[in-house]
Amino acid sequence: MITKARQNTLAARRVVHKTVRDQAALARLFETIGPRFKERPGGYTRIIHVENRVGDNAPMSILELVEKSEKAEPEKKADKAEKAEKKAASKETSDTSADKKSKKKSKKELEAKE
Secondary structure, three states, X not given: OHHXXXXXXXXXXXXXXXXXXXXXXXXXXXXXXXXXXOOOOOOOEEEEEEOOOXXXXXXXXXXXXXXXXXXXXXXXXXXXXXXXXXXXXXXXXHXXXXXXXXXXXXXXXXXXXX
């Protein structure tokens, strides 16, 4: 599947779609995994054998891709500060709108009493 995904053509996508029917998995295969292994000639996976399953003693293994994906960079302090400011600003606007609503209600109550 990865070999076909490396080609990234419509014909290759159709061939893989015969086996992989999930659209999200197909998209991820062609958009992220295929380009990641573009330069690698083969050997995309690693098999790690683990202990047999307890219930029926079936042999178990872990299949993983050889090259790890790049993890997202941790947030910088400036980004965190900006997010805190945005939250505070949105809280203030929601508070002011709540104050406006309470003032309108109090005016209506006063008019109703008179």
